[in-house]
Amino acid sequence: MxxxxxxxxxxxxxxxxxxxxxxxxxxxxxxxxxxxxxxxxxxxxxxxxxxxxxxxxxxxxxxxxxxxxxxxxxxxxxxxxxxxxxxxxxxxxxxxxxxxxxxxxxxxxxxxxxxxxxxxxxxxxxxxxxxxxxxxxxxxxxxxxxxxxxxxxxxxxxxxxxxxxxxxxxxxxxxxxxxxxxxxxTIKLNLQLTVIGAVVIMMYLGMTVIPKNGLLLIVTLLGCSIGVVLKHGIK
Incomplete structure (x- = not known):
């Protein structure tokens, strides 16, 4: 590239x-x-x-x-x-x-x-x-x-x-x-891995209580929010 x-x-x-x-x-x-x-x-x-x-x-x-x-x-x-x-x-x-x-x-x-x-x-x-x-x-x-x-x-x-x-x-x-x-x-590796881990956990736990189509949108929003918070909190 x-x-x-x-x-x-x-x-x-x-x-x-x-x-x-x-x-x-x-x-x-x-x-x-x-x-x-x-x-x-x-x-x-x-x-x-x-x-x-x-x-x-x-x-x-x-x-x-x-x-x-x-x-x-x-x-x-x-x-x-x-x-x-x-x-x-x-x-x-x-x-x-x-x-x-x-x-x-x-x-x-x-x-x-x-x-x-x-x-x-x-x-x-x-x-x-x-x-x-x-x-x-x-x-x-x-x-x-x-x-x-x-x-x-x-x-x-x-x-x-x-x-x-x-x-x-x-x-x-x-x-x-x-x-x-x-x-x-532009983003530290430990931050990326933390967000990925959080998304995996949320998907795994959410599949038992939330329909998968709705779960995808919810976890996407939560994952983005977690990433933003951690990015501004971890320098």
Whole structure:
């Protein structure tokens, strides 16, 4: 990763993440196909929703014949963290127009967010629309195409859970967390590990009393709050 903020550097730096997208999107396509969605439906879901974890949730709920309001509420709760991520990114794009900010937020994902936070370590805490847009579009195109490919391959795999395909999403997030921890030069390692530990404990304890979709949002907010308090208290 370099300090350049042009389209070429964005494409080069997003490439490792793109390879991760291929595996997750193919896994989603296979899972969706096994649950009765057509290749066209899989492609449209990825085009219009474009949220890996949410798409897995939608497929699961459709398989259970859940109502539309249950699906909408679950989608909002699972992906509400993107609102928080967008508020973090927005100050670095304050010189861009509102339309450009909305467009960046529309295609923002966990992966491009993590990549942008790492990029700040090399650019003097600066970002721009060109770099972010190319990164987002590269990830978006890869996800949609790979989802469709997964749908095609799904004709060959009737029981994807047998091969542990559903774990692909979890593995990707573990990798992103590791890269964030080792690359961030602005926050002490012991602080990062403390927050990670607190989040793990809250998730473990909360799963027994709070629905998992709501728990994700609650723990995200609490984890951010703990991080802010500790960051200003530990110098």
């Amino acid at each position: 370099t300090g350049d903020l042009d389209a070429k550097s964005a494409l080069r730096e997003t490439l490792p993440t793109v390879f991760g997208y291929i595996g997750i999107a193919v896994a989603f396509g296979i899972t969706a196909k096994a649950n009765g969605l057509s290749i066209i439906e899989i492609t449209l879901l990825s085009l219009l929703t474009y949220a890996g974890s949410v798409e897995f949730v939608i497929v699961s709920l459709l398989a259970m014949h859940a109502g539309i309001w249950s699906i909408l509420l679950s989608v909002f709760l699972v992906n509400a963290r993107v609102i928080l991520m967008s508020t973090v990114v927005a100050p670095y794009l304050s010189d861009e127009t509102m339309a450009k900010n909305i467009w960046i937020g529309t295609l923002l994902t966990d992966e491009t967010f993590a990549l942008s936070m790492n990029k700040l370590n090399y650019t003097g805490r600066k970002l721009n629309f060109t770099w972010f847009n190319v990164s987002n579009l590269a990830a978006y195109a890869t996800w949609v195409v790979s989802s469709a490919l997964g749908g095609i391959l799904g004709n060959l795999i009737n029981n994807p859970e047998r091969y542990g395909i559903g774990f692909a999403l979890v593995a990707m997030f573990i990798g992103l967390l590791y890269l964030q921890v080792i690359a961030d030069r």
